[in-house]
Amino acid sequence: MYWIRRSSSAIFAGFVLFAGAAADLSARPVVESVRVGDQIKKTRFVVDLSAKVSFSVFTLADPYRVVIDLSEVDWRLKPDAVRPGRRITGFRFGLFRSGQSRMVLDVKQPVNVTKAFILGPSGHRGHRLVIDLAETSRPAFLAALRRSKPASSRIKRKSPAVRPSPPPKARDTRPLIAIDPGHGGVDPGARGRGGSWEKTITLLQARELKRQLLRTGRYRVLLTRRRDVFVRLRERIAIAQRAQADLFISLHADSISNHRIRGGAVYTLSERASDKEAAALARKENKADIIAGIDLNEQSTTVAKILIDLRQRLTKNESVTLAKGLVSELGKSMRLLRNNHRFAGFAVLKAPDIPSVLIEMGYLSNRTDERLLRQAKHRGRVARSIVRATNVYFARQQALRQP
Structure with a gap:
């Protein structure tokens, strides 16, 4: 594992990468489309977004998967948005838990996440999450997996005001x-x-x-x-x-x-x-x-x-x-x-x-x-x-x- 520096931002490359971004809690960002580019030794996965999001990426074994967690988003994707290709064999997306959405990529063989970063708007393109996957051996994959822990992303929210507890209600004995x-x-x-x-x-x-x-x-x-x-x-x-x-x-x-x-x-x-x-x-x-x-x-x-x-x-x-x-x-x-x-x-x-x-x-x-x-x-x-x-x-x- 190593650090990659681009401009003023740092990207942690390996099995787990994290990028934080402030999110607008009043209107969720939208995942508008996804794209896959296959090359001989690597695959690039691009997520087109309406706004910047917090994200984390990690891999899992048996079966091999790449998991992409986002701050909660809305989806504008079709179920078959990703077709099986050189490395990616399946794709799923949805709400994982309150405040967190998830995409899962099924992959044929062990892969490394070599890069993961957000690109800002450019020309007719909006915000983009870019993830690069490279082939690796199973021993190297498992060794790196044991050393890695998923990064987490949390959006700061105001703590709710403390209110006095209501008096206890009579126990409801209905099944x-x-x-x-x-x-x-x-x-x-x-x-x-x-x-x-x-x-x-x-x-x-x-x-x-x-x-x-x-x-x-x-x-x-x-x-x-x-x-x-x-x-x-x-x-x-x-x-x-x-x-x-x-x-x-x-x-x-x-x-x-x-x-x-x-x-x-x-x-x-x-x-x-x-x-x-x-x-x-x-x-x-x-x-x-x-x-x-x-x-x-x-x-x-x-x-x-x-x-x-x-x-x-x-x-x-x-x-x-x-x-x-x-x-x-x-x-x-x-x-x-x-x-x-x-x-x-x-x-x-x-x-x-x-x-x-x-x-x-x-x-x-x-x-x-x-x-x-x-x-x-x-x-x-x-x-x-x-x-x-x-x-x-x-x-x-x-x-x-x-x-």
Whole structure:
């Protein structure tokens, strides 16, 4: 690693580079376009911006990725803004967390970030973020990666005024339902034949389900994400656990190569999948953190430890009970697959203390399923079925607790 000086600014080159810039908090900068220039030994990636931004760049291994974090921006990009080329094989973008947007480049081989800098407006061009990538060997890549730590960028904000705490409210004992809209932000999930994104469909369905659950007056409801933002898999579990949720319902809409297959299914946790399709789906969904540019080497052994928690045996049984009720009710409002209750090792279902199910609402790869999932009327029917199954589940739980 070394320092490169250009004029009065310093650029830290290697695996991690950082450039700070003041940001206008009242109007977010816009990413207007991106461009890729491939050469024999290097690739230049250019981001066209409406204004100067703060940014950081770092690389990850297994799989090889280049991650570009920006102060929060708006996007004017198409999903296929970057086509596969000499080194870059995939491109994703979106909101990573509040105040921070992210772009992820999948690359074929190890690369060094040799330069990263902002160019000011010139001629018909506005602000540009320029990133140069050069090929390197895997040993050199890993050695440099071990020595590097991602730089961070923070925009200064005024601290909120301290207000006196309100008096404590009486404890609400109604069951708390955690609804998990799958994917989000830089992780878009599956894409439908008509252009729909899974992250959009799941959030729309989650909002409708929340509305209908609250309307009963029987439940409190929590969403693991309320907008188009990325949430790590284990953080989704943690959100539900911190709130002491009584149920966890994860919503998804997959895409497969056979466009003729349509229908939904309900999944519960099992380390041994019920069939090959369930195992493949779990593997795909569990890659969400990789897709969003998360270093999986930082994962602790917490999830592995909780899998042997004895409490999970009871939780699994309750999850299966809920799943059976969901299959019964959902079958009245939507088409289900023939094998409609399946088992697989989904990461988001691994809370040992919360009965959890994952609902695949249909296949976006099927035009009929995609068309229905885009309709508010259909989402309303699906939500009503889930509410009915939830009512039956808690009525049964209450009956079991009575002497």
